[in-house]
Amino acid sequence: MTDVSGPDPRALLAALVRFPTVNPPGSERECVLYCRDVLAGTGIETRVLALDPDRPSLVARVAGRGDAPPLLLHGHVDVVPTEGQAWSVPPFEALERDGFVWGRGTLDDKASVAMMLAAAIRAHRGDPTPAGDVILAIVPDEEAGGRLGAGFLVDDHPDLFDGVRFALGEAGGFTFHLGGRRLYPIQVAEKQTCRLTVTFRGTPGHASFRHRDAAPARLGRALVTLDRRRLPVHVVPSVRLMIDAIADALPAPRGTVLRRLRTPALTDRILDLMGPRLGGTIDPLLHDTVSPVVVRAGDRHNVIPGIAELVLDGRVLPGRGADDLVREVRALLGPDAEVRVDDFQPYPGALDMGLFDVLAGSLRIGDPGGVPVPYVTMASTDARHFARLGIQTYGFTPMRLPAGYAFATMAHGADERIPVDAVGWGTAALSRVLATFGGGRARPA
Numbered sequence: 001m002t003d004v005s006g007p008d009p010r011a012l013l014a015a016l017v018r019f020p021t022v023n024p025p026g027s028e029r030e031c032v033l034y035c036r037d038v039l040a041g042t043g044i045e046t047r048v049l050a051l052d053p054d055r056p057s058l059v060a061r062v063a064g065r066g067d068a069p070p071l072l073l074h075g076h077v078d079v080v081p082t083e084g085q086a087w088s089v090p091p092f093e094a095l096e097r098d099g100f101v102w103g104r105g106t107l108d109d110k111a112s113v114a115m116m117l118a119a120a121i122r123a124h125r126g127d128p129t130p131a132g133d134v135i136l137a138i139v140p141d142e143e144a145g146g147r148l149g150a151g152f153l154v155d156d157h158p159d160l161f162d163g164v165r166f167a168l169g170e171a172g173g174f175t176f177h178l179g180g181r182r183l184y185p186i187q188v189a190e191k192q193t194c195r196l197t198v199t200f201r202g203t204p205g206h207a208s209f210r211h212r213d214a215a216p217a218r219l220g221r222a223l224v225t226l227d228r229r230r231l232p233v234h235v236v237p238s239v240r241l242m243i244d245a246i247a248d249a250l251p252a253p254r255g256t257v258l259r260r261l262r263t264p265a266l267t268d269r270i271l272d273l274m275g276p277r278l279g280g281t282i283d284p285l286l287h288d289t290v291s292p293v294v295v296r297a298g299d300r301h302n303v304i305p306g307i308a309e310l311v312l313d314g315r316v317l318p319g320r321g322a323d324d325l326v327r328e329v330r331a332l333l334g335p336d337a338e339v340r341v342d343d344f345q346p347y348p349g350a351l352d353m354g355l356f357d358v359l360a361g362s363l364r365i366g367d368p369g370g371v372p373v374p375y376v377t378m379a380s381t382d383a384r385h386f387a388r389l390g391i392q393t394y395g396f397t398p399m400r401l402p403a404g405y406a407f408a409t410m411a412h413g414a415d416e417r418i419p420v421d422a423v424g425w426g427t428a429a430l431s432r433v434l435a436t437f438g439g440g441r442a443r444p445a
């Protein structure tokens with residue numbers, strides 16, 4: 001028998017972290033069934049669906065008043081490995097120490113699953129009843145592309161999401177301290193992954209001769225070019241929205257500089273002046289990027305290879321296409337480079353900001369001095385799968401975080417941990433959203 005906890009989000013989080021759902025292989029079944037038992041114990045209807053029986057998804061539905069379209073909450077229970085990382089605590093015990101809950105998945109993404117479970121149960125108990133149904137999808141496999149989880153649900157069970165316009169997923173709605181302000185970035189769009197192979201050809205031959213301009217040398221020149229140069233600047237609409245909102249939130253000199261980033265002729269110079277921390281964070285949102293990840297050439301010690309291959313991890317801004325990236329990479333690397341697209345995961349360029357004010361309003365109640373802003377991530381989440389059904393996902397895993405706490409290094413890193421208070425704070429923020437979306441009335445927390 002699984003031990004079924006009540007809707008205390010901290011207890012739920014601890015229970016979820018104790019399932020070592022490291023992907024690969026994931027083996028999320030026990031963890032997903034635990035979520036099912038928690039929901040079923042409160043009378044919420046659930047369905048367990050799977051492509052791989054060891055890696056099921058859970059879809060639950062909480063009935064609303066029928067005054068608004070359903071709202072989807074999606075979270076994943078698989079986590080990335082911990083091997084080779086220097087952890088100072090056991091990563092799957094959810095120890096509470098120094099004001100934090102420690103463990104793999106406390107941030108990515110089990111805190112948000114715990115908050116979603118707790119908020120859905122509150123909604124089911126009529127505390128208050130939401131305007132529309134709340135659909136909760138708890139999925140496996142996000143960290144490896146989501147094909148067995150969100151991708152499978154969208155492909156094989158799209159009817160479960162009929163009428164859904166908005167979803168909440170990872171990540172966003174947590175404090176980002178900048179220039180003395182507390183920003184709350186809410187993810188509204190994400191970059192698209194595009195894997196490329198670039199092939200260089202040259203004359204093969206005996207290695208005892210001198211060969212200039214052979215395939216490996218051509219590849220080498222390309223590596224140097226990629227290290228030194230950027231692809232062209234593009235200011236896509238979602239990023240423009242983000243820059244404007246952050247610029248508005250910051251004191252004048254910094255805000256003014258930020259706004260100049262939108263002028264392509266100035267962008268790269270300003271990014272360089274901003275330095276690696278801030279400039280390096282914004283840079284990938286103003287360019288498509290290609291990172292060399294695999295280099296292949298030759299397998300004999302005495303033969304000059306006629307072919308050298310370079311695999312590039314490409315990230316394309318939302319609204320642009322794989323063809324756009326290929327064209328720019330060709331222009332950068334020259335006619336020697338044969339560029340091929342191996343995989344492209346599209347994310348739509350269209351943006352539906354219709355739920356943004358509800359999310360921002362909830363965060364402002366939780367932190368009256370905080371400034372919610374839209375943001376675009378260069379990472380890739382399950383949001384892209386649901387986007388195929390025309391659903392706009394917002395990254396909304398609300399957490400109030402102290403200054404000096406670096407979410408970006410903590411997620412997927414050693415000693416991943418979340419402030420104990422953040423879990424309850426986030427659940428309250430999420431509950432306010434469930435109470436107010438579709439025209440519900442907010443109540444004091």
Ligand SMILES: [Zn+2]
Pocket residue numbers: 076108109142170
């Ligand atoms: Zn995640």
